[in-house]
Amino acid sequence: MATKRTNILVYSGNGSTVESVRHCLYSLRRLLSPTYAVITVSGDAIIKEPWTASCALLVFPGGADLGYCRTLNGQGNQRIGQYVERGGLYLGFCAGGYYGSKRCEFQVGDKKMEVIGNRELAFYPGTCRGCAFSGFVYHSEAGTRATPIQTSKAALTKGSVPDVFRTYYNGGGVFVDAPKFKDKGVEVIASFKDHLDVDAGEGSACAVYCKVGEGAALLTSTHPEFSAVNLDPDIDIPGFEEVVKALKEDEQQRTDFLKACLLKMGLQVNQEQTAIPSLSQLHLSSAVVSDTAQLLETLQELITIQNGEECIKDENDTFHLEKPSRWALGSIANALPNATKNESKKSENEDPEDQDKIIDYDKIVKRLIIHEKDQPESKDTPYFNHQAFFANLKHYETLLRESDGTFGKNLLYGEVVTSTNTMLEKNTQILRRLPTGFTATATVQVAGRGRGTNVWVSPPGSLIFSTVIRHSMSLMPQAPVVFLQYLAALAIVEGIKTYDRGYDRMPVRLKWPNDIFAADPTDPTGKTFVKIGGILVNSHYSAAEYLCVVGIGLNTTNASPTTSLNALSPPSPFTLEKLLARVLTRFSAFYARFVRTGFDRYFQDLYYAHWLHSEQIVTLEAEGGIRARIKGITTDWGLLRAEELGWEDRPTGKVLTLQSDSNSFDFFKGLIKRKV
Numbered sequence: 001m002a003t004k005r006t007n008i009l010v011y012s013g014n015g016s017t018v019e020s021v022r023h024c025l026y027s028l029r030r031l032l033s034p035t036y037a038v039i040t041v042s043g044d045a046i047i048k049e050p051w052t053a054s055c056a057l058l059v060f061p062g063g064a065d066l067g068y069c070r071t072l073n074g075q076g077n078q079r080i081g082q083y084v085e086r087g088g089l090y091l092g093f094c095a096g097g098y099y100g101s102k103r104c105e106f107q108v109g110d111k112k113m114e115v116i117g118n119r120e121l122a123f124y125p126g127t128c129r130g131c132a133f134s135g136f137v138y139h140s141e142a143g144t145r146a147t148p149i150q151t152s153k154a155a156l157t158k159g160s161v162p163d164v165f166r167t168y169y170n171g172g173g174v175f176v177d178a179p180k181f182k183d184k185g186v187e188v189i190a191s192f193k194d195h196l197d198v199d200a201g202e203g204s205a206c207a208v209y210c211k212v213g214e215g216a217a218l219l220t221s222t223h224p225e226f227s228a229v230n231l232d233p234d235i236d237i238p239g240f241e242e243v244v245k246a247l248k249e250d251e252q253q254r255t256d257f258l259k260a261c262l263l264k265m266g267l268q269v270n271q272e273q274t275a276i277p278s279l280s281q282l283h284l285s286s287a288v289v290s291d292t293a294q295l296l297e298t299l300q301e302l303i304t305i306q307n308g309e310e311c312i313k314d315e316n317d318t319f320h321l322e323k324p325s326r327w328a329l330g331s332i333a334n335a336l337p338n339a340t341k342n343e344s345k346k347s348e349n350e351d352p353e354d355q356d357k358i359i360d361y362d363k364i365v366k367r368l369i370i371h372e373k374d375q376p377e378s379k380d381t382p383y384f385n386h387q388a389f390f391a392n393l394k395h396y397e398t399l400l401r402e403s404d405g406t407f408g409k410n411l412l413y414g415e416v417v418t419s420t421n422t423m424l425e426k427n428t429q430i431l432r433r434l435p436t437g438f439t440a441t442a443t444v445q446v447a448g449r450g451r452g453t454n455v456w457v458s459p460p461g462s463l464i465f466s467t468v469i470r471h472s473m474s475l476m477p478q479a480p481v482v483f484l485q486y487l488a489a490l491a492i493v494e495g496i497k498t499y500d501r502g503y504d505r506m507p508v509r510l511k512w513p514n515d516i517f518a519a520d521p522t523d524p525t526g527k528t529f530v531k532i533g534g535i536l537v538n539s540h541y542s543a544a545e546y547l548c549v550v551g552i553g554l555n556t557t558n559a560s561p562t563t564s565l566n567a568l569s570p571p572s573p574f575t576l577e578k579l580l581a582r583v584l585t586r587f588s589a590f591y592a593r594f595v596r597t598g599f600d601r602y603f604q605d606l607y608y609a610h611w612l613h614s615e616q617i618v619t620l621e622a623e624g625g626i627r628a629r630i631k632g633i634t635t636d637w638g639l640l641r642a643e644e645l646g647w648e649d650r651p652t653g654k655v656l657t658l659q660s661d662s663n664s665f666d667f668f669k670g671l672i673k674r675k676v
Contacts, residue, residue: 004530004562005056008032012040015067015095016060017139020223024061024093026358027225030273031259034560043071052083057267060096062170062223064138066115068099077120085213089265090123094172097219100210101128106173107136123210123217125184130173132206132221134197141237144170146246148193149206149222151257155187158263164193165253166246168231172221174198178205185211189261190220209264218265224258227251230358277444279364280415282319283381285371287390287409293372295410298433311365314427317418319368324380361418361447376413383443383460384413385577392581400589406437407467407588408581417442420466421551425538431547434468437588441465441580445553461558463576466551467584469591473544478598481539481546482638485514486599486607487590488535488550492516493610494590495583502571508532510611512633512640516554517612521567529612530562552583599635608632617649618642620658628656 008028012021021040029038036056045051058080060068072080084090092100102122106115107130130136135143146166153161178188179202190207192200207220228247233240247254255273262269286292302312303321310321369376375386393408417423420440424431442464471481489510497504507519509529516533519526533554540547555564556574566573594603608614613630620626627649628642640658643651 005054006036006562007054008036008038008057008059009041009051009055010038010059010061013043014071015065016063020062020093022358023223023226023230024059026230027227027258028059031262031269032267035268043076046072046079047076052088055083055088057089057091057265058083059091060093060099062094062096065095065099065104073120081121084123084215084217087214089215090217092217092219093223093225094221097221098128098173100124100217100219101126101175103127105129107131123212124175124186124208124219125181126178127176128173128221129176129198130221131171132174132192132196132198133169136171141170141235141240144168144240144243146243147222149190150193151190152188155189155209156260156264159260160256161260162253162256165250165257167254168223168226168247170223172206174200174221175205175208175219177201178208179203189264216265218261224254224261277416277446279361279366279417281367281369282412282414283369283371283376284412285375285386286411287393289374291410292370296370299430302429312430314429316362316426317423318365320365322367322369324369324371381413381415383415389577389581392578393585396582396585400585405588406435408437408439408584410435410438412440413442415443417445418447419445420464421536421538421549422447424466424468425549428540431468431540432542436468436470438468439465439584461556461564463554463556463579465580466549467587469548469550471546471548475595479595480637481548483594483599484548484550485535485537486638487594488552488587489514489516490606490610491583491587491590492533492552492554495579495586496565499574499579499582506568506570510607512611512613513638518563518568521563532562532564617645
């Protein structure tokens, strides 16, 4: 079972700044999605969670490296160092560059700002000394400049590499005597052009590539991840407007340089930047058309009138209710808070680059089209055929012996959404009024969520949906809510295998507790499995019931970031509408049985028939290296049940109950004994 490295982890913790993290996410997602999931990671996760197996690149943004030291010195840095030594990649911007050097010297002689000391990572075997240019002020743009840098085409051999370009600078250092470390695997990939205010020794390196064991680190003292479009030229700082103007003029060169750096590290980079999609309209419809009006009636007390328009404002999102006859009016500016029609017209005449910047999606009002008289037509939702979905839902329901027929009966669809889970789970006033089986689905998610700090990349071609389940507290003794993730996993695998005739041999399996794996089509032996889907269950407790949102992401027709169902040579290609209908009807049937029988022998046998772990041996790292053989899951809380192994892996007779140590990356590298 292989773990493909698809995570780009951006450190967001003590020492980092919010703006630097946001700039990293913005630029890296545009260049690396959907091949990689660009997400944040905390210091605690770096220290405690087994993130290394799925991490393609670890990024440390701008900020203050003393904060990094306070959090990660010792165990954290040891794990980062081992990760890179064993083939991992580290990218450090500004403070991340200081942090990745053997020694940091910052503002020496300035009693208020001086920072001097050795650093544990020491990827660059020398000193990073700053500030390269004077004038730096913490949490300010006062010392910012558009500094010209000279690139090295001898070091950057892939991509379109600019000779000289201006890039954002604010407090970074110079890598002292960088050319002298060539024999230690250091390559200078860019140098400052202007005169420096500190002694740089030989050369004036502002970006270096360092070979470290089987891996590498790329450190830069400037900010090639900062795009001018995300900088405010109206900040009241003398000269800052000219800085932004200069950076905007060299925006393409900045992007080309960053792409060349990522290619240097061996990453798969998009030829063209992935555009940031605008949120689309949402469509609410039902299998029985009249049911939409009934559903809307349950939300009536939440509807308010704002400027003559019907709206629902909940904890996370605001929804503007519309009828189909009022479609396609205005641009996305109409959805921004306090936007007026005049502002909308103005936005349409603005430079498109000014609209292509970091977006706070939570502040955008979502346009919700209510289909009370018919279902959406294909011309209105070209990437999702509602008629095909509801027809398949009806067909599959006729095949079921046990189902209440509610899953998928009410459907919310959006071509581009933030996250189907977020729209349901974070808007609790609406959630409390939704029926079991209410489902939200989308073609693209721009802020998809996964367990803990992880996410599931959701490009076009992924089956993305979230379903509401109202699970009564009275059911808990025989049907614990924790098993919903197992029912969802079974529904996915069984939905795939019963999609139609000939699909029963599709090589898909379950990985405990909530991942879907498939045989890697590039491995002719069929022994390698890669992740193609994941499950996330969020719940609230209210009025003697658990309000659960079960989110599912499944690679169906898309090849990235790992593989997809259609790459597994099915009898005929899967369609999203039909597969969604099949998974939902299986889920509905499983849940109907579950509330009656609990996770009984039927479910256990079915689960074990599909999972990857029978007789698998694991090492309990947190328990001193104890080895154990997995035997199954417990029927109370769904934890792993294993037998302890002793000399020559012989059973000791002791049975262990295992749980995850809150890890989000690889459950089988973070197992601990259950604490009683």
